[in-house]
Amino acid sequence: MRKAYHLSLFVFLLQIFLLFPNNNSLAQDTGILRGLVTDSTTAEALAFSSAYIKELKIGANTDTRGYFLITSVPANQNFTLVVSYVGYSTKTMTIRVSKGKLSHYNIKLAPANIQMRTIESIGERIKATDSKISIDRISAKQLELTPKGVESDVFRTIKYLPGVTSTSDVSARYYVRGGTSDQNLVLVDGITIYNPFHALGLFSVVDPDIVNSIEFFKGGFGAQFGGRLSSVMNIILKDGNKNRLSSKLSGSFLSGKFLVEGPMGEGSFIITGRKSFSNQIIKKFLNENNVPVDFYDISFKANYIDADFLPGSKFSVNGFSSSDNLNNADPSIEDYNWKSNAFGFKWFQASDAPLFFELGLSVSNFNGSTVPKFSGKTPLDNKVSDLALKMDFTYVFENRGEINVGFHVQQIATDLNFVNALGAPVTFNTSGANIIFYGIYKLAQFDFFKLDFGTRVNLTTLSRNSSKKGLEPRINLTLIPFSNFSVKGSAGIFQQELTTINDENEVINIFEPWIVIPDYLPPTTATHYIIGFDYTPFTSLNLGLEYYYKRTNNLPIVNKEKISSTDRDFISGEGESYGIESSIKLDIEPVTFSTSYTLAYAYRTVNSLRYYPKYDIRHSFNASLEFNLGSGWNTGIVWIYNSGLPFTQIVGFYDKYYFDNIFTSWVNFDPRRPYGILGVQNIERLPTYHRLDFTVSKKFIFDPFNIDLSFSIINVYNRQNIFYYKRDTGERVNMLPFLPTATIKIEL
């Protein structure tokens, strides 16, 4: 019955798409302009650059592939197209479209002699028309300029964004607007990556050197994204230099890296690898504890373009592999191994009509295991297998309206086997297919009002719980009363059927095993409401403010009270979060200043107990200042201030029995050790956290090499930020101390 309902809904939506008024056929006095914006030196696509027809005062941003489409351009007339992108010389060119036809332009932008900063700081006129909300776009250059914690890191960079919190310097794990860390979707060129962390969560597995750009949605994301409740990090990989072969070597105190890229036939390739070689820096992160972790990752991408074979097409393959091994020489300490592998194929097709089509096939695997050896720790083995087929269509109407439809099939199998502390084997093996259809219509014909609405239709779900949701409707709207001021709003329903077995009280963990939510629990759902405004009083100044409210139902919580094999492993909880995020960005060459303040509240309710989750930060303030000093010199500072994280006080100790040898009479000795008794969960707050980071870099040419030297200081004034108190000894453990680091990159 339910399947029949889904099928009829799918057919209905398909009919709407097919029958939607296509004004293109009616508008015979106009044509369509399509452009592909690339870097003139590498031919790398420039995502999110701005294209603007001066005389018509209309424009568009490029998509993640560097393409833009502008419809309803009067035919057979010359117009001035202005294409701009931060860090590149603005290009002004004459364009002319033919009546009733699509005219394509390849637009190459030359890098300017300034450092690229935020993409958002330009193209303001175009940005105001964008109905997307709660989105941050980060370029590769911005990743480079952010002060480094040892080395550039994708995840550590987003922790500076308002609404994104972290529980420590130590971990790259992040929490978005009161959501748990497993509610964050990480996509690398469209492929889901599970456990994207190296070394106990210290660093991300994605090498920033292969990243073209990042779209980061903190909420209100479109119906094309699903399976997670809180955020989407859409990482777009570089294609590789199409013009010349180049290579790069770099080293930090943590790892050594290489990168090779160059042309390959009609296409290009890029391959990068990274290998850890020292644990000394990791010790600094972990309170001087020796953690013998060893990791590597390797990524590649190759693409093929042949106008003779299939005009407007692009084929690409990309792969990714990362591995972490934590092997101890001591047989009484367990070993850990975890690996992620992904491989994907994509066919992108730009047709003669204002239509883009993309077909993607991918496989992503995660495998993590605990090898107890003779430690007493129980063995654990977790496998995740994700096989995905995705078809996405984008069609732009003459009235500038746009429709996106897609059909995604994701076959996910999770396999978790472990032996519990009593020696009983526990197995969670689930396999299922999530087949979805989505449709989004973007109403863009009015200058003062933009609207996009759509839904995800879950034709099948992973969970067999009957309360799963078939529809996930979402809506975004934008009002533009003035050209430099816009008001945006968003609402939507989101569903998640995968969860990690993460204990929310762990401040450091090795890796988080993934499972499909057991059938006895309903899938987790969240409702987002967001409203905000964006104001650009001057070209160089941008002000933003957003209010969000998020309610999460059926949150799976590890049942800590499980004492019997018949007790359930998970119980259901509820989550609620809301807050206000404000930001100011000032860009006056050669200085960029940005600051943000967030007031946030997050709650969780489990077994009728409402408490603050460990990542609830009430006040958060970030300020960053970047200077382009010229002659290849750049410097920047970032200051972060967070009010204290919640923690649970110890309200006393008692002598707890630890029977080290039950066979021995314990009358004459005392088998007891002190044990801390906890008060009300997370009712108290740790002291405020603040830290100043500094970085300076210099690029110079030492023919034939381009050399990039970078020096950073983490925690310049050596703030003693508390991490946690050891419950057994009362010892205070602090986060990162004053830590100078350096990296060197040599490019050939």
Added chain:
Amino acid sequence: MKKYLSIIFIFIIFVSCEESFEPFGNLKEKYALNCIIRGDTTFQVATLTRTYANDNYNPYSNTIDPNVKGALIRVWNGDSVVIFRDTTFNRQDDSKYQIPYNAYYTNKFTLVGDKLEIEAILPSGMRLTSQSNIPNPIKFSYVDKVVPPLTKTYVEFIWDVGTIDNAYLTQVSIYYYKKNDPQRKTRIAYVPARYVNQDGRSFAIYPKPSNNNKFVLDVETISKTMQLISEGDPDKSNYVILGPYLEVASFNKSMSTYFNSIARTNDAYTVNLNELDYTNINNGIGIFGVFLRNYWSFDFTHAYIKSFGYTPGLADVVPPI
């Protein structure tokens, strides 16, 4: 310039401020009752302690004995009630508490029935209670009787599965004495679950509590323990081997859960600030549990004992085919 210096000065003042922070809350007075009833003895012990705090947050620096004296502790055992007496025991360990520790005991306890109840009434009138089931004695369904077996390199012991979630702990001991000891004091060598060689050193790995109803031990491990009995002593024949002995402790459900909770400590790297603190004491903390000790003696062949140069102390046995 002065303006910038002022801003930097104000900033430094601001970030230098240390906030008052109290990681420990006001002491929450609670009482811990611990009583583990052993099925193989009439002598039982219970302890009663209070929670404590100390100024420097380190519980190991507390030297004030938290034991509570003067309480009335009773255990209902079938139809009878046993009262535990207040006493002190001398310590043989290097406890931080420098005085004999206070405990409650009885030496007239024999398990009857299938359920026990405990009650402790503190001098303040506070009442702590708990109930506990008695685990079933183990019935071995398969055992190897002689070491070394003829057809395999390990010995195996299997017992019937008891109540669900019951945990077991095993121990194999080798009993021996020295001929030149005039008192012929019986000595014990404990056989680990396994020896592991790492970097030229040998580590003994002892069994952990588990709800597996099976115990497997390699003959190689027994042999290594046999060798270690006389390590460094050239006079091997001075050692008279009596034989090996298997003990299986079977825990009732609350004890099993308690073991589960203390075994659920983290791995070597995870930092968890709020692990489970299991208790089955109403109105307090601690554990009231029961465990039974089950025994199985098996034999070494004389040839096996002599292969180490030792002297057999019991009659020879023939391994079954």
